[in-house]
Amino acid sequence: MVTKQFSGSPEDADLRRADSLAREIFSDVANKWALLIIEALGERTLRFSELRDEIEGVSHKMLTQNLRMLERNGLVERTVHPVVPPRVEYALTEPGQALRVTIDGLCDWTHQYLGSIEASRHRFDA
Numbered sequence: 001m002v003t004k005q006f007s008g009s010p011e012d013a014d015l016r017r018a019d020s021l022a023r024e025i026f027s028d029v030a031n032k033w034a035l036l037i038i039e040a041l042g043e044r045t046l047r048f049s050e051l052r053d054e055i056e057g058v059s060h061k062m063l064t065q066n067l068r069m070l071e072r073n074g075l076v077e078r079t080v081h082p083v084v085p086p087r088v089e090y091a092l093t094e095p096g097q098a099l100r101v102t103i104d105g106l107c108d109w110t111h112q113y114l115g116s117i118e119a120s121r122h123r124f125d126a
Contacts, residue, residue: 028073033058033066035103038092041076042100045091075099 013022028034033055040046040054052063067090070076075096081087092100 025073028069029075029099031066033062034070035106037063037066037070038075038096038100038103039107041090041092041096042104045079045089047087047089051090070096 014020015022015026017023029038036055036058037051040051046054048063048067051067052058052060055063067076067078071078074093077091077093079089079091081089
């Protein structure tokens, strides 16, 4: 994967531009699994199996791919403990914690408007 380098230009930070680094980052973190992983790691460090148990419906493959992507973007830190068998833990970094604040706002919004959205869906589908 070729990653765009941030040169400090406004184009790199413009989400509307298809070739912007900001859009690439936004695309990485704005998927349901990434959002759920960040939310799950918000309170504590977790092992892979604990994360999988926390996030209902996530496959081993999707959890692995998203953890790698979040680690690559500096949002999740992976720690391997030198024991037998190896113990691997995941935790949010400072930027990951900052993103979690935004995700918490999205979760609050969902809870606040869930009833309204459900009613709207029923009206639309009727």
